[in-house]
Amino acid sequence: MPELPDLEIMREVLERRLLGRTIITAQVLRPTVLRVLQPERTPADYLQGAVFTSFGRRGKLLLLGLGERGWCAVHLMLWGRLRLCQAKEPPRVRDYLSLKLDDGLALRYNDQHGMGKIYLTTDLHAIPGWDDTGPEPLSDDFVLGGFCQGIRAQGRAIKMVLKSGALVAGIGNAYADEILWTAHIYPFRKASELTPEECCALYDAIRSVLGEAIAVLREHVGDDIELEWREHLKIHRHGGQPCPRCGHILSQDEIDKHITSYCRRCQPGSLIRGEARRSL
C-alpha cells in the first residue's frame, strides 16, 4: 500500500506535470470507487472543465485541488494506482476514471480489486476519517509532547497505534516496521508501556525514516508514479534474512494477511496477550 513517502512523491510529480492543466473530458469507466459527497452534484460538476489548482496530501489521501469546484481526494488503498499516459491510449481493464487533459495527456485511476476510494467534495471535512487524522509527521504540528501523551493512552500494540493514523498520519504496514526497528522497539509492545525514552526514540525514528525514504524515492521513482519502489526497505518483508544492524536472523509474523518483520535481538520484547496482538 502506498504510504506517506510514496504519496508525497506522487504529489510532487502531479504538481510538476499537471498544475494549471484543464480537464477536457472526465470519463467514469467504473463508478464503484467514486464517492460524491454532495449528493446534489454529479461527477461532471466537479471534474468537467475543471483546472488543477493545487496538489496536496493529508495522511494517505492525495488531494487534487479543483479551485472553487472542490477536491478530488484519492485514497489508493492496497491496489489503486494513478498513471499519466497519452489520452489516445486505450484504457486498461481495471481503469475506473480517465481525465483527459488539455495537453494530450490523461490521468487515469486503475485498481485491480476496486478497494480504493475517489472522493469528490467541496468540503474536506466530509471525507470519512478526515477529522480523526493525526498530525503530519514531517510538519511542525507533530509535537513530541503530544505524541508521547497520546502513546501512553493507548492499550493496543504500538505497531497498530502507528498504523491507525490517529496520533500520526500517513504510516502503513511497511514503514511502521522500518520505524520500529530504527527505534529498537518490539512491534507487539503495548503502547502505554513504552518509556519516555522509547517514545522519544520513536518520534525521532518516524521523522528520520520517512524523511530519508522521500529522498530515496525522489531519486529512484522519477516521474513514474505507477512504480512502487521498495528496494530501500531494510526490514519489512525481509524475514529470514540477517538483521542489517546486528546480523541476527529477522523474524516475520503474518496476522490477517498483514506481515510484520522485526529483529528479536534489536527489538526485544515478549508477546502481549489478546486483542492488541490480534488487531495487527
Ligand SMILES: [Zn+2]
Ligand atoms: Zn538486529
